Amino acid sequence: xxxxxxxxxxxxxxxxxxxxxxxxxxxxxxxxxxxxxxxxxxxxxxxxxxxxxxxxxxxxxxxxxxxxxxxxxxxxxxxxx
Amino acid sequence: xxxxxxxxxxxxxxxxxxxxxxxxxxxxxxxxxxxxxxxxxxxxxxxxxxxxxxxxxxxxxxxxxxxxxxxxxxxxxxxxxxxxxxxxxxxxxxxxxxxxxxxxxxxxxxxxxxxxxxxxxxxxxxxxxxxxxxxxxxxxxxxxxxxxxxxxxxxxxxxxxxxxxxxxxxxxxxxxxxxxxxxxxxxxxxxxxxxxxxxxxxxxxxxxxxxxxxxxxxx
Numbered sequence: 001x002x003x004x005x006x007x008x009x010x011x012x013x014x015x016x017x018x019x020x021x022x023x024x025x026x027x028x029x030x031x032x033x034x035x036x037x038x039x040x041x042x043x044x045x046x047x048x049x050x051x052x053x054x055x056x057x058x059x060x061x062x063x064x065x066x067x068x069x070x071x072x073x074x075x076x077x078x079x080x081x
Numbered sequence: 082x083x084x085x086x087x088x089x090x091x092x093x094x095x096x097x098x099x100x101x102x103x104x105x106x107x108x109x110x111x112x113x114x115x116x117x118x119x120x121x122x123x124x125x126x127x128x129x130x131x132x133x134x135x136x137x138x139x140x141x142x143x144x145x146x147x148x149x150x151x152x153x154x155x156x157x158x159x160x161x162x163x164x165x166x167x168x169x170x171x172x173x174x175x176x177x178x179x180x181x182x183x184x185x186x187x188x189x190x191x192x193x194x195x196x197x198x199x200x201x202x203x204x205x206x207x208x209x210x211x212x213x214x215x216x217x218x219x220x221x222x223x224x225x226x227x228x229x230x231x232x233x234x235x236x237x238x239x240x241x242x243x244x245x246x247x248x249x250x251x252x253x254x255x256x257x258x259x260x261x262x263x264x265x266x267x268x269x270x271x272x273x274x275x276x277x278x279x280x281x282x283x284x285x286x287x288x289x290x291x292x293x294x295x296x297x298x299x300x
Binding site for chain 1: 104106109110113114117118119121135138139142143146147194195196198200201209210211212215216218219220232233236237240251252255256257258261276279280283284286287290291
């Protein structure tokens with residue numbers, strides 16, 4: 001990877017960057033680019049905000065009959081164990 | 082700055098296994114509630130109907146209960162449970178004559194860029210590859226004009242529309258806060274695939290948030 005990354009390259013690395021999954025060289029290339037680029041700084045902030053918002057999404061609840069079936073199975077398993 | 086990680090803790094897992102073996106119903110139902118919705122979606126990737134997916138999930142829990150004495154904590158408990166689930170789901174899918182290609186679950190867009198190429202200056206330009214059209218800057222949108230519930234609904238609908246593995250990797254990572262290692266092991270993904278699936282999914286959710294914010298600003 002060349003030291004000078006383009007914006008088009010940087011945006012494809014931002015998720016991995018936030019995961020800490022880039023090697024040290026790539027990490028510093030991304031950081032050097034972002035420090036100098038308002039557009040990529042904004043997209044990085046937007047990605048952070050997106051991840052934060054996703055964390056507020058509520059997981060769907062399990063159907064009651066499915067829960068009841070599993071609880072019955074658990075009781076039966078223990079009665080038989 | 083990585084998202085918070087719900088770290089799998091071996092001693093907590095072993096303690097939970099002991100409670101399950103002792104017949105602790107509350108502990109079991111707590112685990113069922115935490116993992117159940119995701120298990121159902123994962124099972125559904127491999128079998129034809131929701132009803133069969135429910136059967137697969139039930140079979141998986143039975144397999145878990147019967148195998149608890151073999152759990153040694155080498156993998157996290159949730160990873161171990163998902164491996165049992167995925168094995169049963171795959172076997173059931175094979176019996177149904179349903180062979181599921183990785184690409185149909187992961188999406189065929191994994192190597193596509195996350196922004197339209199026209200957002201960047203073309204080759205030949207002095208600044209080739211740098212922004213020509215920036216995404217909408219939503220920082221200027223007043224907070225009181227953003228309907229938080231609607232925004233979360235937008236994200237929910239976006240996840241529904243994603244290829245199932247993209248959606249599930251994002252849900253496990255960014256909604257449920259699993260470690261990447263657990264996600265990789267639970268869903269039997271390579272490190273690269275896990276990262277690319279997450280990257281694609283996050284890119285699409287970001288774009289959906291951007292579109293929503295733009296619509297608010299223009300309304």
